[in-house]
Every structure is written in structure tokens, then in C-alpha cells.
Amino acid sequence: MNYTLHILKKIRGHLNPELYLKPIFLLKGNEKHDPLVNNLTDGVIYSLDQVKLVIPVMEQIYLKVADLSFTRSLSFEAQMIDKILNMMYSRDKKELEPIPYFNSGIGYSFPEASINFGYMDEWQVLDILDIAEKEGLFASEYLDRIYLCNNCSGGFLSYREVCPHCASTNASSEDLIHHFPCAFIGPISDFKNEIDNQLNCPKCNKMLRHIGVDYDKPSIIYTCGKCNSKFQDISVRAKCMMCTKDAEVQYLIPRDVKMYRMTKKGETSAQTGYISTSKDIEEFIGTVKLETFKTMIKYEIERLKQTDYNSNIAGIYLKNAGELYSMIGASSQRALLRDLVEIVRRNIRSSDLITFQNVNIVLVSLNEIPTKVADNILKEIINIISRLIKQNFKNFDVDIRYSVHQLNTRLSHELQIQQVTKDFVD
Amino acid sequence: MVEFWDDFFSYLASVGYMKLVRIFWFYFLFEFFRYIFLETLALFSWKFKQRVNRKALQEARKLMWDESPLVSIIVPGKNEGKHIFKLAQSLREQTYKNYELIIIDDGSDDATPEICKNLERNGMITLFLRNDVRGGKASAANLGLRFAKGKYIIHLDADCSYDRDAIENIIIPFYFDQRIGAVGGNVMVRNYKESLCTTLQAIEYTDTISVGRIVTSHLGIYRVISGAFGAFRSDVMQRIGGWDIGPGLDGDITVKIRKLGYKIHFEPLAVCLTSVPNTFRKLIKQRLRWDKSLIRFRLRKHRDVFLPNQSFKLGNFVSFAENVTYNLVLNIFWYGYLFDMIFNYSSQLKYIIIMNFFLYTLNNYFKFILFSPFRERKHAPIHYFLIYIPLMVFYFGYLLRLVRSVAYLSEIFFKASYKDPWNPAKTSRHAKEMGL
Numbered sequence: 054m055n056y057t058l059h060i061l062k063k064i065r066g067h068l069n070p071e072l073y074l075k076p077i078f079l080l081k082g083n084e085k086h087d088p089l090v091n092n093l094t095d096g097v098i099y100s101l102d103q104v105k106l107v108i109p110v111m112e113q114i115y116l117k118v119a120d121l122s123f124t125r126s127l128s129f130e131a132q133m134i135d136k137i138l139n140m141m142y143s144r145d146k147k148e149l150e151p152i153p154y155f156n157s158g159i160g161y162s163f164p165e166a167s168i169n170f171g172y173m174d175e176w177q178v179l180d181i182l183d184i185a186e187k188e189g190l191f192a193s194e195y196l197d198r199i200y201l202c203n204n205c206s207g208g209f210l211s212y213r214e215v216c217p218h219c220a221s222t223n224a225s226s227e228d229l230i231h232h233f234p235c236a237f238i239g240p241i242s243d244f245k246n247e248i249d250n251q252l253n254c255p256k257c258n259k260m261l262r263h264i265g266v267d268y269d270k271p272s273i274i275y276t277c278g279k280c281n282s283k284f285q286d287i288s289v290r291a292k293c294m295m296c297t298k299d300a301e302v303q304y305l306i307p308r309d310v311k312m313y314r315m316t317k318k319g320e321t322s323a324q325t326g327y328i329s330t331s332k333d334i335e336e337f338i339g340t341v342k343l344e345t346f347k348t349m350i351k352y353e354i355e356r357l358k359q360t361d362y363n364s365n366i367a368g369i370y371l372k373n374a375g376e377l378y379s380m381i382g383a384s385s386q387r388a389l390l391r392d393l394v395e396i397v398r399r400n401i402r403s404s405d406l407i408t409f410q411n412v413n414i415v416l417v418s419l420n421e422i423p424t425k426v427a428d429n430i431l432k433e434i435i436n437i438i439s440r441l442i443k444q445n446f447k448n449f450d451v452d453i454r455y456s457v458h459q460l461n462t463r464l465s466h467e468l469q470i471q472q473v474t475k476d477f478v479d
Numbered sequence: 480m481v482e483f484w485d486d487f488f489s490y491l492a493s494v495g496y497m498k499l500v501r502i503f504w505f506y507f508l509f510e511f512f513r514y515i516f517l518e519t520l521a522l523f524s525w526k527f528k529q530r531v532n533r534k535a536l537q538e539a540r541k542l543m544w545d546e547s548p549l550v551s552i553i554v555p556g557k558n559e560g561k562h563i564f565k566l567a568q569s570l571r572e573q574t575y576k577n578y579e580l581i582i583i584d585d586g587s588d589d590a591t592p593e594i595c596k597n598l599e600r601n602g603m604i605t606l607f608l609r610n611d612v613r614g615g616k617a618s619a620a621n622l623g624l625r626f627a628k629g630k631y632i633i634h635l636d637a638d639c640s641y642d643r644d645a646i647e648n649i650i651i652p653f654y655f656d657q658r659i660g661a662v663g664g665n666v667m668v669r670n671y672k673e674s675l676c677t678t679l680q681a682i683e684y685t686d687t688i689s690v691g692r693i694v695t696s697h698l699g700i701y702r703v704i705s706g707a708f709g710a711f712r713s714d715v716m717q718r719i720g721g722w723d724i725g726p727g728l729d730g731d732i733t734v735k736i737r738k739l740g741y742k743i744h745f746e747p748l749a750v751c752l753t754s755v756p757n758t759f760r761k762l763i764k765q766r767l768r769w770d771k772s773l774i775r776f777r778l779r780k781h782r783d784v785f786l787p788n789q790s791f792k793l794g795n796f797v798s799f800a801e802n803v804t805y806n807l808v809l810n811i812f813w814y815g816y817l818f819d820m821i822f823n824y825s826s827q828l829k830y831i832i833i834m835n836f837f838l839y840t841l842n843n844y845f846k847f848i849l850f851s852p853f854r855e856r857k858h859a860p861i862h863y864f865l866i867y868i869p870l871m872v873f874y875f876g877y878l879l880r881l882v883r884s885v886a887y888l889s890e891i892f893f894k895a896s897y898k899d900p901w902n903p904a905k906t907s908r909h910a911k912e913m914g915l
């Protein structure tokens with residue numbers, strides 16, 4: 054690895070935004086730089102006199118950086134996504150394009166993403182970008198497909214033809230010859246002799262004269278030099294040059310290589326800070342998945358049409374959660390969210406559901422109680438949460454809000470859930 | 480109508496025994512003598528010999544199992560992929576396990592290669608060989624033979640199925656008699672209920688194969704090992720260089736083995752079920768091909784069997800002579816008989832035709848019922864066939880005879896078999912030039 058790339062990796066691969074977002078310019082001699090270096094620097098100057106030329110570029114970058122808010126993410130994946138979004142946003146880059154790159158462990162490099170990984174781990178970039186796409190932060194366009202080792206996910210594979218019985222590469226092929234007049238058919242060695250270059254049929258002793266007239270070569274046959282078996286259908290295996298595992302090609306892991314384009318949601322997430330993926334918050338005990346919650350609300354509306362109960366949904370919004378999360382580590386964040394869920398759980402009935410809309414918004418269903426009562430319950434919950442945060446985080450003044458809506462049988466569940474969240478947008 | 484039958488019976492009463500024989504000389508001279516008298520004798524003699532050899536047969540079975548030789552099953556074919564999976568699976572049901580399965584694909588243009596490669600990878604096929612360019616059935620079988628490792632070679636058709644002990648039973652005769660060079664299996668009709676055409680063929684097969692071949696094998700004149708199920712000694716196959724260009728290669732290879740001095744044996748216990756042509760059109764096409772091979776192989780390629788030179792063998796001569804007599808010569812005689820009747824008995828022709836019908840039908844019932852104890856699967860549903868037996872007169876006596884005549888004439892005068900698309904043109908041309 055060249056020195057420039059090494060330095061670049063140190064900076065761009067760092068986890069601290071103060072460092073990794075720094076504008077970097079190349080002071081270029083004659084040497085040709087590698088594509089990753091070109092992609093991760095902000096410009097080139099040819100002498101130090103030209104520094105003033107890049108000042109506007111730097112100003113532009115810092116202007117964009119000022120839009121960003123830096124939070125601590127709940128998981129490694131979220132942290133990586135946050136980083137990629139920040140890098141792209143600050144450089145006003147909308148597209149993350151894979152470049153074919155021989156120094157990449159998977160053959161393709163996504164510069165802003167791949168720089169965070171070592172050669173052996175680079176395949177993780179594909180997983181992370183997949184998650185980001187699923188979360189709606191990126192839209193993708195198919196470009197290519199690669200195959201990875203099924204043992205170590207490495208992409209440096211050597212494909213060879215091998216014996217299907219013992220997987221040895223030591224196989225040689227021979228033409229088969231069909232002698233028309235007598236219908237004999239066998240490998241060409243059957244027809245050879247030690248005296249001259251003529252080919253003679255072992256069955257009828259005639260000399261072969263003219264291909265297509267008295268004989269032809271209908272196919273070939275392989276002989277394995279190791280196990281001595283014969284076969285026509287030679288196997289293809291891929292040997293991983295990273296972990297040395299030799300696998301049949303059908304067991305390799307196919308992965309799509311896509312070009313990613315940042316969505317509106319991606320830009321917003323860069324600005325607000327990307328804290329967690331849906332997977333990160335789905336697994337909290339006492340909560341259900343957002344999709345499940347939506348379905349249950351839908352059924353509840355159906356049920357209400359036939360009874361005269363009153364049911365409600367409520368939302369709790371931690372407006373400055375990002376600020377709070379950036380103060381604490383991932384494990385404390387998790388602890389906080391766990392406590393939060395527990396407080397809500399203790400104050401509602403066991404048949405009611407809790408879900409995370411995102412890391413800032415918790416949705417709660419409150420069935421078969423008057424809206425007024427529901428409102429009181431929420432008020433109580435908010436009080437407890439505020440107190441808890443104040444106690445634990447050095448008098449941090451949390452901005453926490455809530456809203457309660459009576460379920461309306463004439464409106465769709467989707468719309469009513471949207472209304473709850475809408476209340477929180479200023 | 481009633482009047483006609485009155486006349487018929489009074490005519491019958493007026494005809495004496497001698498006159499009856501005179502009128503139906505063809506039947507009494509050839510068919511009754513050969514197919515009832517001789518066959519009955521032969522069947523009893525065969526049963527008796529089996530009794531005598533009971534111990535030796537058991538010994539042969541034991542010898543075979545003690546050695547358990549590797550058997551190479553070779554299955555050549557084109558576009559047979561759909562049958563191969565079923566075949567490979569059903570072979571796993573065999574009592575005999577020490578076999579290798581070699582499938583030879585002769586230039587299929589369907590999914591056969593993919594299916595077979597897959598089966599080869601899963602270990603259901605030992606070796607899959609493919610000719611990208613079609614070379615004909617003989618070359619495909621020879622390719623399988625070239626890479627077969629077994630002590631015995633079994634040739635199968637992909638669309639047939641086999642009794643659980645069929646492989647075992649077809650190998651045992653080799654251990655009974657060292658002079659046996661090849662064994663033919665007992666081919667029965669699987670789709671006998673499919674159409675009238677298949678039912679009639681099933682009756683024909685039970686007669687000419689299940690019984691007829693016991694007789695010819697016993698008399699040492701058994702000729703054709705069906706491609707659907709035959710076993711061969713590997714060393715013998717090496718010596719004769721495998722199959723020559725067909726059609727009719729099944730009959731041809733048996734002759735070549737006979738010429739080396741080996742016996743050909745029919746094994747009724749090695750049962751194979753095959754699907755026969757389900758329409759008369761397809762049947763006629765198949766039989767034209769089979770019948771042409773009589774001329775091509777008996778009278779052209781292997782005519783030396785009739786010559787009294789140093790390689791002359793009486794058994795082979797008799798086998799050929801019987802074959803040529805009962806097919807070609809009698810086919811010509813039959814027309815003579817027809818003329819005899821038309822010219823000499825023209826006024827009684829309508830009675831004679833009806834008499835003829837009754838005579839042959841009686842003959843067929845007699846054989847079908849009385850020979851059934853000698854057949855493998857004695858308890859097969861013979862009642863199903865009984866009502867169809869009268870139709871055999873038309874099927875066997877007229878239809879197949881006519882087909883045979885056409886085949887012989889076209890082969891004798893036009894060498895038609897060399898134009899048969901069954902073989903690729905490139906190989907047929909050579910066979911013709913060389914007089915094969």
C-alpha cells in the first residue's frame with residue numbers, strides 16, 4: 054500500500070468526525086495516484102502557492118459540515134451508515150459508486166464506505182449498504198454481481214477445472230474418435246501407434262483418412278491424473294486465496310454490486326445524525342415491530358366498528374435525544390431505551406403495545422379506555438422519564454413531548470399513526 | 480345369413496380329413512408342426528432338463544453371489560433424459576448392487592445433458608458420456624463399452640423398467656455354463672392396456688418371446704437378444720469389438736458372438752417391462768425396420784454361416800436356416816398357398832377363409848392357455864387377453880405378414896435400410912459401401 058493511501062486511511066477511517074471529515078488536498082508530483090486516493094481527497098494542488106485556490110472549496114465543505122449533527126449510534130452498522138452519510142453530505146456527493154479496484158478484498162471499492170475496513174473485512178461494506186438501502190437512506194441501481202468465499206467472504210478467488218470425483222486439478226483431456234465404418238468409438242490414444250503418426254482403428258484395423266468422411270471427433274474425455282477416473286463433465290472450483298478454502302462454485306456467495314444514490318431521507322439523517330437501524334430497536338424486550346404495531350392498530354379499528362369502546366394511540370417524542378445520545382456511549386443508550394420501555398410498560402395494560410417509530414419516537418396503543426384517562430397516563434409517564442434522565446445525566450434537560458389520539462373508525466390506521474408523529478414536527 | 484352358415488357346416492361335413500389337410504396344407508405342414516407340435520415337445524424337454532439341472536442352477540446362483548462381479552449397465556440413447564432419472568432410481572431397487580451405470584447421450588438436443596450431469600454429480604449415474612454430434616446407436620453403445628469396467632455388460636433401454644431381481648437373474652446363467660457368451664432377458668409389455676394395438680402386441684410377446692425364446696434357447700437356435708435387456712461377457716465383447724452399425728444390431732451382435740463359438744441363452748426369470756408402440760402406424764414403422772435386418776444381416780453380412788467352410792457351425796446354420804425358412808421362405812410360400820386356394824378352390828373360397836380363421840384362432844387359444852404354465856408370471860391376467868385372441872389372426876396372420884413382405888422386398892431390391900434415418904447418413908454410407 055502506498056504511503057498516501059496509508060495516511061488517507063488513517064484520517065478517513067477514523068471514527069471521530071472532527072478528523073474524518075477534514076478536507077484533504079493532494080500535493081501532487083508526477084506519480085499517478087490510485088483511484089481510492091482520488092476519490093477520498095478534495096482536490097489537487099501542484100505547489101504550495103496554490104493553497105489559496107482551494108480555500109473556497111474548504112469553506113464550502115465546512116459550511117456543509119455545519120449542517121450535520123453528531124450523535125453516537127446504537128450499533129456499529131448505524132455508526133458506519135452515519136459516517137458514510139456525513140462524508141457524502143459534506144462533499145455534496147449524491148452517489149456512492151463502486152469502483153473496480155485490485156486492492157479491494159471483494160474486487161470493488163465503495164470509497165467512503167470501504168476505507169473503514171481492512172482487506173479481509175471489506176465484504177461487510179455490502180451488508181452495511183444493504184441495510185442503509187432497506188432503511189430508505191439510499192436508492193440503488195444494479196451494476197454487477199460478485200462471488201465471495203463461503204468461508205471467509207473473501208473475493209480473491211482462483212477458478213480452476215477439477216476432477217469431479219477427487220477435486221484434483223491434475224486432469225488431462227483427450228479427443229474421442231468415432232470410426233464410422235465399424236462404429237468403434239474411443240479416445241484418440243486407442244488409435245495411435247508407436248511407429249508412425251497414422252491413426253488406426255483398433256477394432257477393424259483400418260487407417261483413418263479424412264475427418265468428417267470416415268471418422269469424426271464427437272466429444273472429449275478427461276482422465277484424472279490422481280484418482281484415474283474418467284469423466285466428461287469437468288467441475289469448476291474456486292480456491293479462496295485469503296483462507297485457502299477450495300469450494301464448488303455453486304456454494305459461493307453471490308452478491309450484487311450496486312450503485313447507491315442518497316435519498317431525501319438519507320440527507321435528513323445526515324443532518325440529524327443517524328442513531329440506529331430498525332433492527333437495533335426492534336429487539337428491545339417489551340416492544341413489538343413497527344409493522345406488527347400497525348397491523349394491530351388496523352384490527353383494533355375494525356373491532357371498534359362493532360363495539361362502542363374507545364381506544365387511543367399515543368406518541369412520546371424525545372426531541373433532543375440526538376444531543377443526549379452524543380454524550381453517552383452505545384451501551385448507555387441501550388440502557389436508557391430499555392428503562393424508557395419499562396416505564397411505559399409499567400403504566401399501561403399488558404394487552405397494550407409499544408413500538409419504536411425511530412430512536413426518537415415511541416408509539417403506544419391504549420385500548421378500551423377514555424381518551425382523557427389515556428392522556429393522564431401519558432402525562433405521568435413523561436414526568437417519570439424526565440426525572441430519570443435528569444437524575445442520570447447531570448441535569449440534562451430533556452425536551453420530551455407526547456400526544457394522544459382517539460382512534461377514529463372512519464380513518465385509516467396509517468393516516469392516524471402519521472397524525473401522531475405530525476404533532477411533533479414544529 | 481342362416482343359409483350361409485347352413486351351407487358352411489354342410490361343406491365342412493362333406494370335407495374329409497385328407498381334403499382338410501390338402502386345403503390347409505400351409506397350416507399343417509409348417510405352422511402346426513413347428514408352433515404346436517415341436518414347441519410342446521421342446522417345452523416339456525426344457526422343463527425336464529430344468530428339473531435335472533436344479534442343483535447345478537442353485538450352484539450357479541451361489542457362485543455368482545460369492546463372486547459378486549462388477550456389472551456395467553450401459554444405456555445409450557438420444558433425448559432420453561426424462562426416462563433416465565426414473566431408470567437410475569429403479570435400479571437402486573435391484574437386489575444386485577455391484578453395478579456401475581453408464582449413460583451415453585447420442586447427440587440429444589433437449590435437456591438430457593443437464594439432467595444427466597446432475598444425476599452424475601449426485602452419484603446416481605456412475606459415468607455420463609455425451610457425443611455432441613450424433614453417431615448412431617451402435618457407436619453410442621460402443622462408447623459405453625469402451626469405458627465400462629465390469630466383468631459383464633448389461634445393455635438396457637432407458638424407457639424400460641426391470642423386476643427387482645432382473646440383474647441378478649440375467650447374470651446367473653454365465654455361472655451355469657462357461658460357454659454362454661450372452662444372455663437375453665424376458666421382455667414383456669407394460670402398456671398392454673393402452674390400446675388395441677398394444678394389447679395385440681402383448682399377446683404376441685407372450686407367445687414369441689416368453690415362450691418362443693425358451694424353445695429356441697433350449698434348442699440352441701435363439702437369435703436375437705433384445706436391446707431392451709441383454710447381458711454380455713466383457714471379454715467376448717472386447718473380442719468382437721462391440722456393436723456394428725444397425726439397424727438390427729441386436730441380432731447382429733448375437734450372430735457375431737455365436738460365430739466365436741459361444742452359446743446365447745434366454746433367461747425367462749430376468750423380466751423387463753417395455754412400452755410398445757401404441758398405434759399401428761408406429762408399429763408398422765418399427766417392424767419394417769426390424770424385418771429389413773433379416774435380409775441385411777442373415778443374407779448379406781453373415782451369409783458365410785451357410786457356407787461349408789472351416790468356420791462352419793451346425794448350430795449357427797440351423798439357427799439361420801430356421802430364421803430364413805420361417806420368415807422369408809414361408810412368407811413366399813404363403814403367397815403360393817394363397818394362389819393355390821384362389822385358383823383351385825375359388826368356389827369354396829368363402830368357406831375356406833372362415834375355416835382358416837377358426838383354425839388359427841383355435842390354434843392361438845390352445846397355445847395361449849396351454850403354454851401359460853411354462854411362462855414366467857403364470858398368474859398374469861390372461862383373462863384380459865382372452866377376448867382379443869381371435870383378432871390375432873388379422874394381426875399376426877395378415878398385418879405383420881404384409882409388413883414383412885414389404886420390408887423384404889424393399890431391402891432385397893433397394894437396400895432400403897441404409898437410408899433409414901435411424902442411423903446418421905455419414906455412417907450408413909460406409910456400411911453400404913462395405914456391404915455390411
Ligand SMILES: [Zn+2]
Nearest residue numbers: 202205293296
Ligand atoms: Zn475464504
Ligand SMILES: [Zn+2]
Nearest residue numbers: 232235254257
Ligand atoms: Zn474401425
Ligand SMILES: [Zn+2]
Nearest residue numbers: 216219277280
Ligand atoms: Zn480424480
